[in-house]
Amino acid sequence: MRSTKATLALVKMTFWQLLRTRRFVALLVLGCIPLALVAYWAYSTSDNMMPYDFYSDFTLIVYLQLVMPIIALINGTALIRDEIENKTISYLVTRSFSRRKLVIGRFIGYVPVAFILISAPITASYLIVGLTKGGISANLDILGAFILLAFIGVVVYGAFFNLMGVTFKHPLMIGLLFTFIWEVMLANMPGRIPYVTIMFYLRSFAAGIIDAGTVPFWDNGISHWHAAAVLVGIALAAVALAMNRFAKKSVV
Amino acid sequence: MIAADQVSKWYGEVVGLNKYSVDIGSGITGLVGPNGAGKTTFIRLLTGQMQKDNGSLHVLGEDPFDNPSLMQKIGYCPEHESLYFSKGAVDFLTSMAMMHGYDKDDAVDRAYKCLDIVGLEVQKRPIGTYSKGMKQRVKIAQALLHDPKLLILDEPFGGVDPVIRVKLFELISGLAKKGMHVVLSSHILYEVERIAPSVVLMSEGKMILQGDISHILDIVEDYTHSIILHSSRPGELGAALMQRELVHGADIQTDSSLLVKTKNPSAFYGALPDMTSKEGFDINGVLPVDNDLQAIFDRVVRK
Numbered sequence: 034m035r036s037t038k039a040t041l042a043l044v045k046m047t048f049w050q051l052l053r054t055r056r057f058v059a060l061l062v063l064g065c066i067p068l069a070l071v072a073y074w075a076y077s078t079s080d081n082m083m084p085y086d087f088y089s090d091f092t093l094i095v096y097l098q099l100v101m102p103i104i105a106l107i108n109g110t111a112l113i114r115d116e117i118e119n120k121t122i123s124y125l126v127t128r129s130f131s132r133r134k135l136v137i138g139r140f141i142g143y144v145p146v147a148f149i150l151i152s153a154p155i156t157a158s159y160l161i162v163g164l165t166k167g168g169i170s171a172n173l174d175i176l177g178a179f180i181l182l183a184f185i186g187v188v189v190y191g192a193f194f195n196l197m198g199v200t201f202k203h204p205l206m207i208g209l210l211f212t213f214i215w216e217v218m219l220a221n222m223p224g225r226i227p228y229v230t231i232m233f234y235l236r237s238f239a240a241g242i243i244d245a246g247t248v249p250f251w252d253n254g255i256s257h258w259h260a261a262a263v264l265v266g267i268a269l270a271a272v273a274l275a276m277n278r279f280a281k282k283s284v285v
Numbered sequence: 286m287i288a289a290d291q292v293s294k295w296y297g298e299v300v301g302l303n304k305y306s307v308d309i310g311s312g313i314t315g316l317v318g319p320n321g322a323g324k325t326t327f328i329r330l331l332t333g334q335m336q337k338d339n340g341s342l343h344v345l346g347e348d349p350f351d352n353p354s355l356m357q358k359i360g361y362c363p364e365h366e367s368l369y370f371s372k373g374a375v376d377f378l379t380s381m382a383m384m385h386g387y388d389k390d391d392a393v394d395r396a397y398k399c400l401d402i403v404g405l406e407v408q409k410r411p412i413g414t415y416s417k418g419m420k421q422r423v424k425i426a427q428a429l430l431h432d433p434k435l436l437i438l439d440e441p442f443g444g445v446d447p448v449i450r451v452k453l454f455e456l457i458s459g460l461a462k463k464g465m466h467v468v469l470s471s472h473i474l475y476e477v478e479r480i481a482p483s484v485v486l487m488s489e490g491k492m493i494l495q496g497d498i499s500h501i502l503d504i505v506e507d508y509t510h511s512i513i514l515h516s517s518r519p520g521e522l523g524a525a526l527m528q529r530e531l532v533h534g535a536d537i538q539t540d541s542s543l544l545v546k547t548k549n550p551s552a553f554y555g556a557l558p559d560m561t562s563k564e565g566f567d568i569n570g571v572l573p574v575d576n577d578l579q580a581i582f583d584r585v586v587r588k
Binding site for chain 2: 034035036038039042043045046053119120121122123124125126127128130131132134148219267280281284285
């Protein structure tokens with residue numbers, strides 16, 4: 034009971050700690066930059082493209098494939114690694130929770146912060162498109178689907194980058210290579226190579242639940258339930274591995 | 286209270302502790318040794334931050350690594366200055382108390398109580414703006430939040446001025462009188478002398494000697510101690526110390542440091558707070574020359 038209350042306090046502290054950093058503001062700004070493109074398109078274009086086709090393609094390519102992994106990378110790798118680098122980990126490992134709970138508590142605290150960072154601009158771009166082109170209420174299901182994808186994305190990528198933060202001394206550099214080489218390049222290779230990327234399953238899941246723009250073309254022959262199961266499996270495995278690694282780690 | 290048997294810890298090829306065995310009982314115990322002696326390594330093992338490579342280690346009868354129930358009985362103040370600098374002291378302490386399982390109201394009460402114990406006025410500004418002495422007190426306060434049975438302090442007097450040192454001595458002695466057991470590390474033998482009746486001398490990852498501090502001080506009684514003082518007025522400070530016959534040699538090293546030699550370190554260290562508070566000298570640092578401490582150790586080992 035005492036340990037559970039202590040872990041919940043860690044979750045709360047992590048949430049506010051991540052929310053009150055300059056990093057949060059910088060990532061919020063990063064997420065808002067593409068809104069300028071959406072606004073420019075919304076006010077200037079007269080092409081025949083359906084507004085929610087544009088919104089779906091733009092959100093998938095810009096937000097889910099680019100901005101979201103960066104948000105997860107920067108926050109996820111910092112969860113444990115920054116505490117070790119700043120030496121404040123010594124206060125955390127001497128509290129009334131196990132090391133495994135420390136890892137899961139930090140991770141749970143991270144999820145809402147990353148979710149806010151990615152879901153806010155996704156919602157804002159929907160509002161821009163809706164207000165200028167087609168009405169807000171008509172395609173709320175598309176917005177809901179992207180919000181769900183954003184949530185799953187920050188959980189899966191966050192769990193993976195948290196594992197990197199526990200494992201490597203310089204996880205940011207390795208994470209950047211993973212994000213832009215592994216995820217971007219391999220996910221767009223022909224054949225079965227994309228199966229080894231997280232993005233493949235996210236796009237497959239998106240293709241199963243969003244019927245707008247070119248999103249359905251990412252149907253790769255696996256059902257969206259199958260894709261969702263793989264994503265959940267990756268997240269659970271990454272969290273469990275991070276917990277086990279940290280449980281044996283000397284932190285100084 | 287603490288039982289270590291043949292404990293070893295390696296950092297790659299560098300030895301941190303080498304088959305280290307010690308039994309530490311109740312009361313205040315000082316771990317004394319020069320830099321690199323293994324004091325901090327031992328303390329990190331005691332507080333579950335690191336895992337030993339060999340041997341057995343028990344704190345209050347339990348293995349300390351990844352042991353949250355033991356952490357409820359141990360308060361730990363680290364050597365490093367790191368804190369959550371953007372938080373205020375009350376906010377920081379409240380979070381730390383809640384992470385011991387206390388409700389928010391109880392945690393806030395404990396935060397205020399511990400700030401009172403360490404004699405720090407409530408500050409709204411972030412910890413990052415505090416002086417070194419204030420940060421040191423915040424660090425000690427976070428170790429007291431959960432009424433631990435055993436308080437482990439790693440270099441609690443490091444870098445603080447002589448007046449604050451005296452206050453910390455009084456604080457730690459007061460906690461021990463209330464029944465708390467204290468283990469503290471220092472590389473200044475005469476600092477520990479003032480509060481810890483029992484000491485463990487360490488060098489190069491090994492225990493050199495354990496026992497009553499007066500016995501150890503007898504061994505090094507006639508030894509000349511070299512100490513570096515940091516002050517903005519090293520010349521005047523040296524002259525004042527010579528005039529008081531507390532030192533028999535004083536060399537100005539830089540614009541802000543002074544090397545003094547004394548055969549009476551107890552009187553010398555005892556007089557420093559007065560030099561600061563009554564005579565107005567700003568003494569920002571007191572550092573025994575490390576080779577000097579090693580020489581003391583060599584002498585203790587020889588005898």
